[in-house]
Amino acid sequence: MSEEKAATELNNDGFDLSQKIDDYSFTFQWLLDSLKENDIKFREGYGSRKIEKITFSDVSDGQGFFSAVLRFIITFTDSKTDFYTTVLKIPGTASFRKANSKSGGNNEIFEAVANVASIHKHECDFYAEIASILDIPIPKVYKTVELTSEQEGCIHMEDLTTLGKTMSYFESVNLTQIKCLIRKLAHMHKRLLETNESKWKNKFMKHRKGFSEITTFFGDLVEPFLQKCKRREAFEPFLEKYRKFAFNKDYMIYVHQQSYQDLGLKSVIVHGDIKSGNILFAIDSNGDLQNEIAAIIDWQVLREGSPMYDLAYFLAHNADGVVRRQAETFAIEYYYKCLVKEFKGDETKVPYTIEQLQKDYNYVFLTQAFFIPFLAVFMFNGIECKIKNQGIKDAFFDFITLKSIHAFEDADRLLTNEMKDVFEKYNY
Numbered sequence: 145m146s147e148e149k150a151a152t153e154l155n156n157d158g159f160d161l162s163q164k165i166d167d168y169s170f171t172f173q174w175l176l177d178s179l180k181e182n183d184i185k186f187r188e189g190y191g192s193r194k195i196e197k198i199t200f201s202d203v204s205d206g207q208g209f210f211s212a213v214l215r216f217i218i219t220f221t222d223s224k225t226d227f228y229t230t231v232l233k234i235p236g237t238a239s240f241r242k243a244n245s246k247s248g249g250n251n252e253i254f255e256a257v258a259n260v261a262s263i264h265k266h267e268c269d270f271y272a273e274i275a276s277i278l279d280i281p282i283p284k285v286y287k288t289v290e291l292t293s294e295q296e297g298c299i300h301m302e303d304l305t306t307l308g309k310t311m312s313y314f315e316s317v318n319l320t321q322i323k324c325l326i327r328k329l330a331h332m333h334k335r336l337l338e339t340n341e342s343k344w345k346n347k348f349m350k351h352r353k354g355f356s357e358i359t360t361f362f363g364d365l366v367e368p369f370l371q372k373c374k375r376r377e378a379f380e381p382f383l384e385k386y387r388k389f390a391f392n393k394d395y396m397i398y399v400h401q402q403s404y405q406d407l408g409l410k411s412v413i414v415h416g417d418i419k420s421g422n423i424l425f426a427i428d429s430n431g432d433l434q435n436e437i438a439a440i441i442d443w444q445v446l447r448e449g450s451p452m453y454d455l456a457y458f459l460a461h462n463a464d465g466v467v468r469r470q471a472e473t474f475a476i477e478y479y480y481k482c483l484v485k486e487f488k489g490d491e492t493k494v495p496y497t498i499e500q501l502q503k504d505y506n507y508v509f510l511t512q513a514f515f516i517p518f519l520a521v522f523m524f525n526g527i528e529c530k531i532k533n534q535g536i537k538d539a540f541f542d543f544i545t546l547k548s549i550h551a552f553e554d555a556d557r558l559l560t561n562e563m564k565d566v567f568e569k570y571n572y
Contacts, residue, residue: 465550
């Protein structure tokens with residue numbers, strides 16, 4: 145978390161609300177106006193009170209690579225203990241550049257594809273148009289401003305830091321947390337499947353290439369990972385055999401746009417980046433992590449796609465090999481049963497079979513398995529400066545090394561057996 149900052153305090157006349165928030169174009173007055181206009185709780189309980197001070201800090205904790213997430217604490221002159229908090233998410237690439245400068249990745253390739261203005265608009269459209277349809281825990285959004293060449297963009301939302309915490313890329317979820325996510329996905333998919341398709345279908349088609357346009361970026365991270373992981377000899381045989389397949393753009397596009405359709409699976413809206421940094425797990429009164437999901441955040445690369453995409457992505461990136469392999473013995477059947485339950489036991493309303501879902505899970509897993517170690521290099525450089533203990537740093541990288549070996553082994557098993565035809569088709 146970055147150092148807490150405060151706007152300049154004035155004398156007895158009060159607090160200077162006309163100041164800009166850090167180096168951004170938004171002012172404290174803009175923030176308060178938005179609260180009074182859009183946040184009923186603030187307007188009714190705090191809107192007429194005199195402000196003593198506003199402090200803020202970036203709470204993205206090294207994981208908000210394409211935005212700053214600023215948490216504001218507003219205190220009042222009539223109380224020493226009462227305060228109000230709110231959050232501004234402001235799109236930008238400063239954090240990405242900082243992390244990537246240590247990784248050996250290519251800034252220009254990634255940023256050209258990411259197109260921060262486009263993904264920010266995508267997220268704004270999500271909250272405005274379909275968030276309410278999904279009926280899952282997501283942030284309450286008060287106001288959105290699109291990013292253009294003339295103005296900065298933002299999403300003004302409720303503060304969720306008192307309700308939940310994220311996990312780092314170097315921790316594993318547990319089986320109970322996985323089941324909780326599966327239940328949320330099944331509920332979300334049921335809501336979409338029973339909603340008039342005109343409300344969401346064909347509206348979120350832009351970001352349907354996944355990692356296909358940044359394979360060069362990840363390719364640049366292969367050597368930095370091998371230098372850090374201490375297990376070069378374990379990875380080189382896999383990379384020699386599968387490097388062309390792993391970075392094949394045509395395969396990526398096929399999975400993101402077509403494989404599920406070829407299998408006869410009805411499309412849904414997918415989050416697209418549902419790693420643990422984008423999930424707030426609930427916390428108890430002591431601030432300790434629980435198994436329930438408090439909110440799913442960062443919907444900036446959502447798109448229409450496979451009902452298995454988010455599940456396969458989540459397990460590949462958020463579970464270590466031990467947990468993922470255990471989860472894969474029940475996850476798809478559990479999702480199917482949850483979906484049947486959502487339809488009040490009427491199995492005829494579920495437009496999928498377990499066999500279809502398993503096949504497409506495999507397709508999606510193969511788009512993610514080979515990228516785990518290279519994404520880890522990038523993620524590690526976003527948090528490394530916050531970790532002072534070298535032993536902990538080493539343990540983090542050892543964790544991701546073993547997780548990657550297990551993913552590579554399982555991808556190899558698929559590509560030499562039931563997915564052999566896929567390897568033969570896309571190994572170029």
